[in-house]
Amino acid sequence: MPSSSAWRELCFNSFAVLHNADTKTPVFVVERLNKASLRAAQNQQRTDQFYPEARLPFSHRAQLDDYRGSGYARGHLAPAADMSSPQAMAQSFSLANIVPQDPAHNAGAWLKIEQDTRQYVKRARGDVFVFSGPVYSGRSRAIGPGRVAVPTHLFKLVYDASTGRAWAHWQANDPKARVTAPLSYADFVQKTGLRLLASAQAAHALP
Numbered sequence: 001m002p003s004s005s006a007w008r009e010l011c012f013n014s015f016a017v018l019h020n021a022d023t024k025t026p027v028f029v030v031e032r033l034n035k036a037s038l039r040a041a042q043n044q045q046r047t048d049q050f051y052p053e054a055r056l057p058f059s060h061r062a063q064l065d066d067y068r069g070s071g072y073a074r075g076h077l078a079p080a081a082d083m084s085s086p087q088a089m090a091q092s093f094s095l096a097n098i099v100p101q102d103p104a105h106n107a108g109a110w111l112k113i114e115q116d117t118r119q120y121v122k123r124a125r126g127d128v129f130v131f132s133g134p135v136y137s138g139r140s141r142a143i144g145p146g147r148v149a150v151p152t153h154l155f156k157l158v159y160d161a162s163t164g165r166a167w168a169h170w171q172a173n174d175p176k177a178r179v180t181a182p183l184s185y186a187d188f189v190q191k192t193g194l195r196l197l198a199s200a201q202a203a204h205a206l207p
Contacts, residue, residue, distance in 0.1 A: 010055060010096055014088035015078035017096050019053075021060035023149035025099045028133030028196065029077035033121045040084035047089055050074055053096035062095040066144025075101025075154075077132040079114045099134045100143050100150040104175035112179050113156055113169045126162040131155075131196045134173075157188055159197055166197060 006021040014037070018027040052063050067074050078097050083089040091097075101110070121128045134151030141150040150173070157168040168188035171177050189195055 006060075008056065008060070010053065012078075012088065012091040012094070012097075013085060014083055014091070015097065017077075019056060019060070019096050021056070023134070023136065024060065024062045024066075024146055025134055025149055025151070026077055026096065028131050028194065029097055030196075031078050031082055031130045031132075033082060033118075033128050033130060034124070034126060035122055037084045038082070038118055038121055041082055044083055044086065044089045046080050047093060049090065050093045050095060050098070053094045056096060061146075062098065062148045063144070063146055064095070066146045066148045067100065068144075070100060070143040071103075072100035072143060072150060073103040073106040074098045075106045075110070077134075081114065082118065099154070100148060101154070102173050102175050102177075105171065105173055105177050108175075109171060109177045109179050110154065113171070116179075117156065117158055120158065120160075124160055124162060126160075129159045129161060129197075131157040131159075131194075133194075135192060155188065155192065157185070157196060158182075159185075 007027055008019045010017040010019055015029055015031045017029050020027050050064060053061050076092060076097060078092055080089060080092045083092050117130060133155055135153040136149055137152045140152055142148060143150060152173055154171045154173055155168055159166040166185040167182040169182050
């Protein structure tokens, strides 16, 4: 996987972020989900209290003002509906877990993919690792005084550690985007250059 001096790792209670100071968005966010965690998540109340991530240097992080009046939603990568505790729920609204997302896409095709992923996890025998992230192709737009980059596409890579199965959803950040057949892991790597499953397989092997 490529690396950059602009990237910084951030750990939260229920997810981890590899953050990019250049775009002021994640490179990707990873969650470790299972039936028990999603059962706990069903009892959590959504907080909707977005906040800038204080662990990042000021010049590296998105601010609330960057999104105001931009026309873009503050799109979660680790969804609030996946959070299994009040603290995890609050942390999911860190802007380090957020990208500028078309509002119709956020509430439409992307929401359906999140819901379908949770339904799969509820049927899985064990842990499922979910990686979500932005992709920037061509001349990406930027919003706000901090110039937060707007992704052209979003991905969600799902890896079932019990079966070894993996697939990826690939979505244009566009109001007309529809849920389509997922990509294979090999096609995902070819598109993004991100080889993410080695870390998930190693984490699953830990006692």
